Amino acid sequence: MRTSQFPLNTVKETPSDAELASHKLMIRAGLIRKLAAGLYNWLPLGLKVMRKVEAVVREEMERAGALEVMMPVVQPSELWEESGRWEQYGPELARLNDRHGRAFCLGPTHEEIITDLARNEIKSYKQLPVTYYQIQTKFRDEIRPRFGIMRSREFIMKDAYSFHLNDASLQETYDRMFEAYTRIFSRLGLNFRPVLADSGSIGGNLSHEFHVLADSGEDAIAFSTESDYAANVELAEVIGTSAERATPSAEMEKISTPDQRTIGEVSQFLSVAPANCLKTLIVKAEEEGFVALLLPGDRELNEIKAEKLEGVASPLEMASDEEIKQIGSVSGFIGPLGLNIPVVADHAVLTMSDFVIGANEAGFHHKNVNWERDLPLPKTVTDLRTAQEGDPSPDGKGTITIARGIEVGHIFQLGTKYSSAMKANVLNEAGKGQTMTMGCYGIGISRVVAAAIEQSHDERGIIWSDELAPFKVALCPMNMHKSDRLRETCEKLYNELSEAGIDVLFDDRKVRAGFMFSDMELIGIPHRLVLGDRGLDSGNIEYKGRGDSENQEIPMAEIISFLKEKLQ
RNA sequence: CGGGGUGUAGCGCAGCCUGGUAGCGCAACUGCUUUGGGAGCAGUGGGUCGGGGGUUCGAAUCCCUCCUCCCCGACCA
Structure with missing residues (x-):
């Protein structure tokens, strides 16, 4: 194919609405x-x-x-x-x-x-x-x-x-x-x-x-x-660990936490690690009512896992502030203690001790809460977390990245x-x-x-693999309009390449070298041949792969076999 | 659907606040020069200013309304 018959609709300026x-x-x-x-x-x-x-x-x-x-x-x-x-x-x-x-x-x-x-x-x-x-x-x-x-x-x-x-x-x-x-x-x-x-x-x-x-x-x-x-x-x-739960070290205490609603706020206010705060999320049940989901404060709920739970609505729907009031709690201060709805816990919460929970009352949390002493162990325990870097791999080999x-x-x-x-x-x-x-x-x-x-580009443009490239070889003559000898050589080479079954784009436009090179690099042609009067004298053709940093001089007579080798 | 922005020449934008009949860069076209990394000079063509309505002697500009496209969020073989 020739560029004179196959217009390259390239543009220099990057479109303003494209991010990727x-x-x-x-x-x-x-x-x-x-x-x-x-x-x-x-x-x-x-x-x-x-x-x-x-x-x-x-x-x-x-x-x-x-x-x-x-x-x-x-x-x-x-x-x-x-x-x-x-x-x-x-x-x-x-x-x-x-x-x-x-x-x-x-x-x-x-x-x-x-x-x-x-x-x-x-x-x-x-x-x-x-x-x-x-x-x-x-x-x-x-x-x-x-x-x-x-x-x-x-x-x-x-x-x-x-x-x-x-x-x-x-x-x-x-x-x-x-x-x-x-x-x-x-x-x-x-x-x-x-x-x-x-x-x-x-x-x-x-x-x-x-x-x-x-x-x-x-x-x-x-x-x-x-x-x-x-x-x-x-x-x-995310598989549960076999870690033991630490024994309680202090009595449960109700404390004032005015306007401290998020895990981040509460943990900072009380100087407690987020991992020691219990996150309680209220979601809609499958039929009527609601379900409470418990997670360690530093972990995110995996919504896909949650909506697959029996009794939980799919698609997952979080309870509104209004609905949280209906079940006797307050958004930002929710806790499992005294909450009269089904509870599903992530298995990681079982190993928590002396933790913080919402008191279901605006401006209050409980601290030093412990399972079995202050709260019954949740009946349903499962995997609710989103996997994160460093978690053990579920097949027991290595960790997650x-x-x-x-x-x-x-x-x-x-x-x-x-x-x-x-x-x-x-x-x-x-x-x-x-x-x-x-x-x-x-x-x-x-x-x-x-x-x-x-996956494959650089600052100049696309870098196609041979299999995907729209053309495998770009044939770039330098100032062909000024040299009949060069034109004849290029036409001959173009025919030979085509006959050899190599899909070649012959840039026969009357454009400057830099313009031609940038176009061919932008559209990502994997192999480039440059021919000039200088090269004709020496009998060599200049070759450069799209990903290469250096040119190679290839004797004219070997160019077809050289490319066939490259393209396998 | 909620929030924010945007729409003026093929593309990227200015002009709008403070109304007076549209401009810049790139691209395109012509000519001359240039010619191994997106050339220079000179010239040419191209716009219902997103649509509709209103205010006004006069609207790209002010007001109302509809639409488009983009960004953030909810969604997702």
Whole structure:
């Protein structure tokens, strides 16, 4: 390709509304342009990169035995009503009516559609297991789209769905997909990790997310320092210690703590470590009423863990100041003593002694409180904390360290959540109807492009891996318009490279050297060849890799084999 | 949805407070010069000042209203 026929829509100035490096660079390098909030046009250069991602994903899906299908973006409400998600899904589901007044939605995902397809097409256990996949546009009406393509409303996703007669077969496909995902992200040249994940609103049991590691990532991931344990902090278990509780050293005392409401204020006011203050949170119960959650003062509640508790409302809802009054307490001075609602404690509170609690009375706390003497031990004790740096790893090996990641893939064992709701049955060997069990496997194709940039760029621009690069080689002539000899040499080299199957971008614009170099670096072409009259005399071509600091002189005759070697 | 901001040429912004018919930089186009790291000079084109309504002799500027986009928060395959 020639730049005279493939305009590079690069811009020098950084857009004012972009925060993330990937967002800025995607706009500056001319990969995307914003159309409206969370909606982007993909320019030729950007689309070329996205197609590279798709190609790798397609190859690996085929290798794993998945079959490509394509399902509509616009989906009838009936199927969503059947699964129950027409009600469950909030305003993130974009709904619309057709001219006859029939209700539809823009698909944020395709479980309902594929389950409907499968129940119509698959009748016998002999047709199982089967995995379908598609690469399709999704729409989610995000509350706050941001970070460019990273969290947009419309995006491209590869989603796959597998159907099985039993869990063993599901596990087999799940493992194969896990392996396929590992191959895909490795081939794309990404630094990534699979992590244990929450299966979220999509439902199901076992689930892994694939994260590209980057400081700007929206998710926090807990890693073990010693083993390969990795989990989303949303999910990461915090195990109880076997530490003994110290014996009480002082009598319980009610003390005046005027206007000291937060753990920080109280601990400072009383000169007590936050870890020795008991945090009492009131949340709404599943049906009527409220539940009190107890945590050490220096730890944060993990809301995902809390809303999974039996008897606690999901999604989690904190009690209002008004509601706290109704249960006989005061916001800022809540404590378990005399509180007449169910109590759930994090196991870490059991080892606390001589601690501080709210007195359920404005301006007062109790100090030197002790279990069993002043307070009964809570009946329900579980894991409520958010994992933090230094916690012991749940597998017993090493401690937890926290890193940030961008979620680019997610695989789930759905089980029969959709197949039973939508009656997706097949006949088994005994000739009896049996509900199929399902898995689902997603990759955010467009997000991968942003994640790759986030992970690999410098102050000059993008640094593509060979696999993702829109062009592998940039051919940069110096002042070609002044030298016919140079033009002939470049044209010849361009043809040779093309014939050798090397995707080359020939910069035949009449622009100055610096301009050309900055453009090629901004758009991240991994290999650059510079030809000038000077080099022609010596018979050498100047080569520089995008990440290299020095040029290399390569004899003209060897340049093709040299590049083939580089590109393998 | 709550809070804060914003909207003026393709992009980035000034002008608004104190009303008088729109400007700067970049980009684009033309010409000349320049030519190994985002060139210089000269010239050209391009704007319903987010929309609607009002006040006024006169509104980008003041008032009302609707909308957009951005930031913070709640949400999240």
